[in-house]
Amino acid sequence: MFSFTVSNHIKSFIYPNPWSLSIGLLFVRFNCVLLLNHCLIKIVEYPNYYVKWLSPFSALSFLTCSFTIFTELVCTCFVFIGFLTRLALIPLIILMLITVFTIHDSETIGIRESSILYLLMYFVLIKTGPGLFSIDHLLKKRKKV
Incomplete structure (x- = not known):
């Protein structure tokens, strides 16, 4: 009887039920919201920020700064609420x-x-x-019905 409960615990650890897996994914999505902090700094200081923006495409600093703000704001909010998640994760x-x-290729791993x-x-x-x-x-559930 003891080995039966141990094997059930091992099985539940290896193959978690969908609820516990979804709670873990929810916490991961909530952690992605921390990126909004970086975005808000860029939005507040935008007129001065894009001028000194380090762009990998040299002359397009305005566009790359705008793309970064859009991505960090809109796509992060989509990931947070779980709407078009995989599509929002690509940018x-x-x-x-x-x-x-x-951007940070020559800096230490801490940066x-x-x-x-x-x-x-x-x-x-x-x-x-x-x-x-x-x-x-x-x-998806509504589509099945």
Whole structure:
């Protein structure tokens, strides 16, 4: 009898039920909202900010700064509420790849750490989807009915 309960616990650890997995994905989505802090700084200081913006495409600093603000604001909000999550993650992943490998490429890992962590969270969400607690799930469930 003891081995039966241990094997059930191991099985539930290896194959979690959908609710516990969705709660974990919900916490990952909530952590993605921390990117809004960086976005709000850029919005408040926008007229002075895009002039000194370090653009990987040299002459297009206005466009890349605008793309960054749009991505950090709109796509992060979509990920947070779970609406078009996988589609919204594509620009966020592109932004973090540019940040890690172009903008902060010569700096230490401590500077790039937050960008790498965001990138890992985005890869987890694009692989698993938003989970049960999302608008995407509600739309999918409504479509089946």
